[in-house]
Amino acid sequence: MLSMKGVVAGYGGGNVLQGVDLECAERTVTCIVGPNGAGKSTVLRVISGLLKPTQGEISMNGEPIGGHEPGDVLRKGITQVPQSHALFPTMSVHENVLMGGYLIRKDRRLLRERLDMVKDRVPIVAERAHDSAGNLSGGQRRMVEIARCLMLDPKVILLDEPSLGLDPRSLAGVAGLIQGLNQAGTTVLLVEQNVRLGLGLATHGVVMEGGKVRLTGTAAKVRDHPEIASLYLGGTSASAP
Numbered sequence: 001m002l003s004m005k006g007v008v009a010g011y012g013g014g015n016v017l018q019g020v021d022l023e024c025a026e027r028t029v030t031c032i033v034g035p036n037g038a039g040k041s042t043v044l045r046v047i048s049g050l051l052k053p054t055q056g057e058i059s060m061n062g063e064p065i066g067g068h069e070p071g072d073v074l075r076k077g078i079t080q081v082p083q084s085h086a087l088f089p090t091m092s093v094h095e096n097v098l099m100g101g102y103l104i105r106k107d108r109r110l111l112r113e114r115l116d117m118v119k120d121r122v123p124i125v126a127e128r129a130h131d132s133a134g135n136l137s138g139g140q141r142r143m144v145e146i147a148r149c150l151m152l153d154p155k156v157i158l159l160d161e162p163s164l165g166l167d168p169r170s171l172a173g174v175a176g177l178i179q180g181l182n183q184a185g186t187t188v189l190l191v192e193q194n195v196r197l198g199l200g201l202a203t204h205g206v207v208m209e210g211g212k213v214r215l216t217g218t219a220a221k222v223r224d225h226p227e228i229a230s231l232y233l234g235g236t237s238a239s240a241p
C-alpha cells in the first residue's frame with residue numbers, strides 16, 4: 001500500500017536517509033525504532049511531503065507521491081499527526097477537531113458525518129466538546145490531536161512518538177486508540193522511542209540505524225531479536241512480562 005524504495009533525503013548538510021526501503025501493507029501497524037538521529041522522523045517527513053527526497057521512489061497504492069506537496073499527499077489519504085502541542089489551547093475541543101476538516105469545509109453534510117464518526121471512535125471529542133483544549137491532560141490532548149486527523153478519514157496515519165511525555169495510564173489509552181483505528185481499517189506507521197510500547201501495539205517492526213533500515217519483520221520477530229532485546233529492552237525481550 002505505502003512503499004519506499006531507495007529513498008535518499010537530507011536537510012542540506014548531507015543525506016540523513018541513505019537509501020531507505022520500506023513497505024507498509026494495508027491494515028498493518030508498522031513501528032519504526034532505532035537510536036536518536038537514525039532518521040526515523042525524517043522517514044515520516046519525506047512521506048508526508050514536508051521534505052523532498054533527492055533519490056528513490058515513494059508510492060501509495062502504486063501511485064507515486066515522492067516529492068509531492070503536503071496537500072497532495074493528504075488528498076491521497078495519508079495524514080501525519082503532528083508532534084505534541086499541536087492544538088490551539090484557547091479553542092474548544094470541538095473547534096480544534098473541526099479544523100481537521102478544513103479541506104472538506106464546503107461540504108457541510110460530509111463534515112457533519114465525519115464529526116459523528118470521529119466522536120464515535122474517540123469518545124473524548126463528544127465528552128469534552130466545549131472545554132478548551134488547553135484544559136485537557138496530556139493524554140487527552142494526544143487523543144484529540146489524533147481525532148482531528150481523522151476528519152479527513154485517512155487511509156494511512158503517520159504518528160511521530162505518540163507516547164512522548166505521557167504517564168502510563170494515558171499511554172494505555174493512546175495505544176488502545178491506535179489499535180482501535182487499525183481494527184477499523186486504518187493503516188498506521190509510527191515512530192516510537194518507547195520500543196516496548198511501540199512494538200507491543202504494532203503488527204510489524206522496522207529497525208533503523210544511520211539512515212538505513214537494518215531489520216524488518218513481524219513485531220514479534222523484531223522485539224525478540226537478540227540485538228534489539230539487548231540494545232533497547234535491557235536484555236529482555238519486549239514480549240516478556
Ligand SMILES: Nc1ncnc2c1ncn2[C@@H]1O[C@H](COP(=O)(O)OP(=O)(O)OP(=O)(O)O)[C@@H](O)[C@H]1O
Binds near residue numbers: 037
Ligand atoms: N530540520 C532539520 N534540519 C537539519 N537537520 C535535521 C532536521 N531535522 C533532523 N535533522 C537531522 O537529521 C538527523 C536525523 O533526524 P531524525 O529526527 O529523523 O532522527 P530520529 O531517528 O527521528 O531521532 P530522534 O529520536 O532523535 O528524533 C539528525 O542528525 C538530525 O540532527
